[in-house]
Each structure stands twice: as structure tokens, then as C-alpha cells.
Amino acid sequence: MSAESSDLVRIEHVTKTFHRGSEEIHVLSGLDLTVARGEFLALMGPSGSGKSTLLNLIGGLDRATSGSVIIENDRLDELDDRQLAAWRARHVGFVFQFYNLMPVLTAQKNVELPLLLTHLNRRERREHAEIALNAVGLSHRLNHFPRTLSGGEQQRVGIARAIVTDPTLLLCDEPTGDLDRKSGDEVLSLLQSLQENGKTIIMVTHDPHASARASRTVHLDKGQLSTTGPE
Amino acid sequence: MKFLSLIWSSMKRKKLRSVLTLLSIFVAFLLFGILCILKESLTGGVSATDAARLVVRHKVSFIQMLPQGYANRIKTIHGVSLVAHQTWFNGMTKTMDNASDVVVPSFPVDPEIFMKIYPELVLPASQMEAWMSTRTGAVVGKTAADKYKWRIGDHIQLTSPIWQTEAGANSWEFNIVGIYTGAKKNTDLSGFLFRYDYFEEMRGGLDKSMVGWFGVRVDDPQQADAISKRIDDEFANSPWEVKAEPEGAMVQGFIQQFGDIASIIRAVLSMVFFTILLISGNTMSQAVRERFAELGVLKAIGFPNGLVLMLVLGESCTVALLGGLTGLAMAWVFSLGGSPVPNFLPVWYMKPQDIYLGMGFALLLGLVTGAVPAIQAFRLRIAEALRRDA
Incomplete structure (x- = not known):
């Protein structure tokens, strides 16, 4: 198998520029990066280095100013908004720093959210959500609301929501940033086990302890890759 | 249908606010119903x-x-x-x-x-x-x-x-x-x-x-x-x-x-509806603004813009219809009790056309009050919405 065919993510000459009034802010400048299928990549860098912006481009949450983002065989810059939404629903699971769960929904209903976009019926959605929550060790918390869960548990619900559709790619933005060390470790172990089961994971983090769990770490600085390789 | 539970859950987010909004719409449509009965009572003699x-x-x-x-x-x-x-x-x-x-x-x-x-x-x-x-x-x-x-x-x-x-x-x-x-x-x-x-x-x-x-x-x-x-x-x-x-x-x-009863009633109704429109519109806008991050998450996990727009509109229409239909129903029940002043206003009932008109107004209220927040939600950029929460 060639190296190119094993790449799940290909970032080619990507730039991203924001405008603040008349000022142009170049966040990413001609960036190239590939991520292999089954890889657990950590993206590190100081604040403002462009790592979250890069994650947003890979997840189809934002569009590059120039260059191309190719995930499997899909060029994201060629998809319109509706196609991009459908692509995200099929291929990407997101884990956020502050969990971003719906406070009015139980853990199970939160996990079922992405399944509302599928053709699964109510019973099937419930079963899938239970399997996902079981996978993150929360089968006993199905009917709990987020406010009754600890930070670590909320993040695990967030991970269950991200994996419930069995996406190709898992994108995590500072998944341990709001957690204590013990809960953070549990979440990282969970991500590692997901990688071992074949998931491709890209994780933005400030924390060297977290990046140490990744199979590869890249550093971003001022919109450019500065170093690449294992920590 | 599967999204109804999502709409219903959103309404339970701030229960007191939802109840007060429902109550204001309920009162407006109760008033609408009673004014319709009164108008028919005053002008029904002609028909x-x-x-x-x-x-x-x-x-x-x-x-x-x-x-x-x-x-x-x-x-x-x-x-x-x-x-x-x-x-x-x-x-x-x-x-x-x-x-x-x-x-x-x-x-x-x-x-x-x-x-x-x-x-x-x-x-x-x-x-x-x-x-x-x-x-x-x-x-x-x-x-x-x-x-x-x-x-x-x-x-x-x-x-x-x-x-x-x-x-x-x-x-x-x-x-x-x-x-x-x-x-x-x-x-x-x-x-x-x-x-x-x-x-x-x-x-x-x-x-x-x-x-x-x-x-x-x-x-x-x-x-x-x-x-x-x-x-x-x-x-x-x-x-x-x-x-x-x-x-x-x-x-x-x-x-x-x-005096010109119909004009007076139209004027009162217009003022009531305009006031309710402002209150409900402001409440809906505020409710959506507070949930930009959540709407951003929905979009991130694949909800298309159109669906998010429909969810917001669905919520505003549900609130308007729930409050409006309850108010109309209460006015209808009130009409069944008969005229409180039968010698002066002997004819006392609610015309079916007025009930249908009220239903139409309730739906219109939902669409109008939901339109601006729904468009805001539709246009919401995901990355920006998620940044607001950080």
C-alpha cells in the first residue's frame, strides 16, 4: 500500500486569512500536512498559532482562503454548505473542550442527536446511543442530565456523541483542557483505545502530557508547522 | 416528528420565561376571542x-x-x-x-x-x-x-x-x-x-x-x-x-x-398584537442568542442550515400556537357561559370564522417572531458560534 493511499487527511498549501476591519490576519500560511488512517495526531502550539483554525478546516467547520483540504477522496473546498453538513454528519465526530452538551437533554438523548440525521428509527437510535455510552463506560448514566455529571463524565458523553455514528475521523479540541488530571487521563485512555480500534484522531492540545498519548505530534507556530514527529 | 422532542426540550430550558411568554400570548388571544365575541354581539344584530x-x-x-x-x-x-x-x-x-x-x-x-x-x-x-x-x-x-x-x-x-x-x-x-x-x-x-x-x-x-x-x-x-x-x-x-x-x-x-365599534376593536387588537409581537420577538431572539454555541454544535455534527432554521421557527410557532390556541379555547369556553349582560348584548357566541382567524394569527405570530432569530441561526458561522462559548 502506498503512503499516499494510506493518508486519510491531506492539507495542501492551505492559507487562512481573517479580516478585522481593514487589517488582514494571516492565521495559516501555505500549510501542508498529512494524517495517516488510524493515526492519533496531536496538534500543539501557543495560543493564536492557528491550531484550532486548522482543526476547523479539517472538520469542514470553516473554509480555507486558499489551498485544499482533502479527506479520503472528498475535497472540502468543492462542497457547498449543504453537502459539507452532510459530509460532517457522515465522516466526522467532534469533541469540544467544554463538552457542549445540550443541558436540557439526558446523556442518552445528547448522544442520539447526530442519529436524528440518519434513517434510524427511535428504537435503533436508542440502541446505538446505549452502545456508545457503554463504550465510554457510562451505561449507568443514560438518563442523567449533564448538570448531574462530573466534568470527566460529561466529556465522555461528548466522546460517545462523537463516535455514535462511527465516523471516519475524530476531531478533539482541547478535550482535557477543562478537566483535572485524573479525568483527563481517563479521557486520553479512552481516545487511545478508540485509536487502537481503528479510529483516526486529531487532537488540539496545550498539554504535553496529553500529546504524549498521541502517536505523532506536530507543532504549529505563526500559522506554519515548526516541528513534526513523536514527542 | 423526531425533531419535535428537540423543540419541546428547548422550550423547557428556561421554564419561567417560557411560561411567561406562553401566558402573554394566551392573554392576547383570550382578549382577541372575547373582542370577537363582543364585536359579533354588537354588530351581529345587523347580520x-x-x-x-x-x-x-x-x-x-x-x-x-x-x-x-x-x-x-x-x-x-x-x-x-x-x-x-x-x-x-x-x-x-x-x-x-x-x-x-x-x-x-x-x-x-x-x-x-x-x-x-x-x-x-x-x-x-x-x-x-x-x-x-x-x-x-x-x-x-x-x-x-x-x-x-x-x-x-x-x-x-x-x-x-x-x-x-x-x-x-x-x-x-x-x-x-x-x-x-x-x-x-x-x-x-x-x-x-x-x-x-x-x-x-x-x-x-x-x-x-x-x-x-x-x-x-x-x-x-x-x-x-x-x-x-x-x-x-x-x-x-x-x-x-x-x-x-x-x-x-x-x-x-x-x-x-x-361609535364605530369595529374600528375601535381593530385598533385595540392591533395594539395588543403589536405589543405581544415585540415581547415574543424579543424573548425568542434572546433565547436563540443564548444558544448560539448549541446551535453551532448542532451544525458541527451535521445539522444543515435549513434544518436549524426550521427548528428555531418550529419553536417559535409551537410557543405561539400553544399560547394562542389555549387562549382561543378559553374564549370559546367563556362564550358558552352566555352573555354576562343578556339584556344589552343578547347575542353571545364565537363565530367559527373568528376561531380560524385566531388560529391563523397565532401561526403568523410564530412565524414573524421566529423569523429574525431563525435567520440569525441560519447564517450563524459554526467556528464563530463555538468561539463564543470558549
Whole structure:
């Protein structure tokens, strides 16, 4: 198998520029990066280095100013908004720093959210959500609301929501940033086990302890890759 | 359907705010319903009129009497088919708690001819026969019978501050022999009708053989104005000049004494709706602004912009419909209780068209108040929405 065919993510000459009034802010400048299928990549860098912006481009949450983002065989810059939404629903699971769960929904209903976009019926959605929550060790918390869960548990619900559709790619933005060390470790172990089961994971983090769990770490600085390789 | 639970859950986010918003919309539509009932009550008399009927009264005012004998002269006028007289009796009875006197709209009439001119009053044949054979017999509308708990066979007294018997008494004895219903929804059923021959025989004073006004049925409604003119001319320069006009015009003129009711109601409704629109619109906008991050997450996991727009619109429409339909239902229930002032506003019901109009307004309210936040949600950029939460 060639190296190119094993790449799940290909970032080619990507730039991203924001405008603040008349000022142009170049966040990413001609960036190239590939991520292999089954890889657990950590993206590190100081604040403002462009790592979250890069994650947003890979997840189809934002569009590059120039260059191309190719995930499997899909060029994201060629998809319109509706196609991009459908692509995200099929291929990407997101884990956020502050969990971003719906406070009015139980853990199970939160996990079922992405399944509302599928053709699964109510019973099937419930079963899938239970399997996902079981996978993150929360089968006993199905009917709990987020406010009754600890930070670590909320993040695990967030991970269950991200994996419930069995996406190709898992994108995590500072998944341990709001957690204590013990809960953070549990979440990282969970991500590692997901990688071992074949998931491709890209994780933005400030924390060297977290990046140490990744199979590869890249550093971003001022919109450019500065170093690449294992920590 | 699967998204309904999501909409419902969103409404439970801030329960107090949702309840207050629902309550404000509920009150607005309750008011809308009651104003519709009131409008129908005030203007329904016009739609209840018969185009083939004229009212002939004294030229100066309704309270001036006319000779009963005018009936025969009116009947000879070309185009007139039937003539019946009525007189305001101003009968009074006690309220159910015996605490005060209330006026019952009561009139001495010639039963046979009167019921022919007013066919919308439906009286069973057996009760009509009983009325014809009972000198002190009276028939009452169903609304009045229900209100005062009068039943056929009851012997009752009415007192009249206007009419005394020859013996000088204000108290008049009657036997209830019939209860009439209405052929139409808006038929006035608050009346009390009794025999003119009994009234004429018993009453004292100087007004013997004088009556209040005449109801006239014409052969051709198209000729109503021309016939009215002929009747006016017939009695011109007599001691009792008359004013004849179609029944609808007379009722309309009576209503206009209260001002332009429809315009007043429209103005009040417009102000109420505009206020509710502002309140609901502001609440919806605020609710959506607070949830930009959540909407961003929905979009991130694949909810398309159109679906997010529909969810926000669905929420605003659910709130508006829930509050609106409950308010309309409560107004309808209120109308079933009957008029609180049956003598003044005897017709008291909610037209189905007004209910449908209210439903339409509720949906429109939901769409209008939800439109701006829905468009905001539609345009929301995911990365920006997620940054707001960080």
C-alpha cells in the first residue's frame, strides 16, 4: 500500500486569512500536512498559532482562503454548505473542550442527536446511543442530565456523541483542557483505545502530557508547522 | 416528528420565561376571542336582520307611541304583505338570588302575525296553540328561560315601571306556555313575548290603543327603500308622523350610537398584537442568542442550515400556537357561559370564522417572531458560534 493511499487527511498549501476591519490576519500560511488512517495526531502550539483554525478546516467547520483540504477522496473546498453538513454528519465526530452538551437533554438523548440525521428509527437510535455510552463506560448514566455529571463524565458523553455514528475521523479540541488530571487521563485512555480500534484522531492540545498519548505530534507556530514527529 | 422532542426540550430550558411568554400570548388571544365575541354581539344584530323587514316608528323617537290602527293603513300600501306591532313593556323580575331587579326585554304582540313576520323564532306548534288559547300566556326565549329558570307551566309576575293595570298595579301576571329557540345562531333568545289583547285589556292610562312600533314584511326586499318612502309619505303631516326604514339600517343606526365599534376593536387588537409581537420577538431572539454555541454544535455534527432554521421557527410557532390556541379555547369556553349582560348584548357566541382567524394569527405570530432569530441561526458561522462559548 502506498503512503499516499494510506493518508486519510491531506492539507495542501492551505492559507487562512481573517479580516478585522481593514487589517488582514494571516492565521495559516501555505500549510501542508498529512494524517495517516488510524493515526492519533496531536496538534500543539501557543495560543493564536492557528491550531484550532486548522482543526476547523479539517472538520469542514470553516473554509480555507486558499489551498485544499482533502479527506479520503472528498475535497472540502468543492462542497457547498449543504453537502459539507452532510459530509460532517457522515465522516466526522467532534469533541469540544467544554463538552457542549445540550443541558436540557439526558446523556442518552445528547448522544442520539447526530442519529436524528440518519434513517434510524427511535428504537435503533436508542440502541446505538446505549452502545456508545457503554463504550465510554457510562451505561449507568443514560438518563442523567449533564448538570448531574462530573466534568470527566460529561466529556465522555461528548466522546460517545462523537463516535455514535462511527465516523471516519475524530476531531478533539482541547478535550482535557477543562478537566483535572485524573479525568483527563481517563479521557486520553479512552481516545487511545478508540485509536487502537481503528479510529483516526486529531487532537488540539496545550498539554504535553496529553500529546504524549498521541502517536505523532506536530507543532504549529505563526500559522506554519515548526516541528513534526513523536514527542 | 423526531425533531419535535428537540423543540419541546428547548422550550423547557428556561421554564419561567417560557411560561411567561406562553401566558402573554394566551392573554392576547383570550382578549382577541372575547373582542370577537363582543364585536359579533354588537354588530351581529345587523347580520341577524331580515332584508324583507321594515321597522316603522315615530318620526321623533322610538319612545313616542303610534296608533295601533296605523297597522291597517300600512297594510294597504303597495308592496306590504304583513304588519305586526310591538311595544316596549320594560318588564322586571328578580335576579336568581333575589337581590335586585333586572329588566327582561318584554313585548306585547299579536302572536300569530308576529311569528309570521319573525320566522327565525321557532316555537313548537303545540306551544303556539297553547299561547293562542291562554290569554295570560307568554313565550320566552331559551336564553331567558335558562337564565331565570322558567319552565312551561310556571306562573310568574313581571313588574313594569311604565305600564300599570287599570287597578293601578305595576305587577302583571303571566303563565309561561312556550319556550322558543332560534333558527339561526345569532337569533336573540332573551325576549319575553305576551299577548297584546291581554295587555290592551288590562292597561290603564291615556295610551290605550297606542303601540310602540311596527314590523313590516314586504314582498320584494329590493323595493324596501321605496316602500319605506311610501309609508313615510302616507303619514306625512299627520299628528303621528313616522320613520320607516329597513331593519338592517335601523340596527346599524342604533349601533352607531356607540361609535364605530369595529374600528375601535381593530385598533385595540392591533395594539395588543403589536405589543405581544415585540415581547415574543424579543424573548425568542434572546433565547436563540443564548444558544448560539448549541446551535453551532448542532451544525458541527451535521445539522444543515435549513434544518436549524426550521427548528428555531418550529419553536417559535409551537410557543405561539400553544399560547394562542389555549387562549382561543378559553374564549370559546367563556362564550358558552352566555352573555354576562343578556339584556344589552343578547347575542353571545364565537363565530367559527373568528376561531380560524385566531388560529391563523397565532401561526403568523410564530412565524414573524421566529423569523429574525431563525435567520440569525441560519447564517450563524459554526467556528464563530463555538468561539463564543470558549
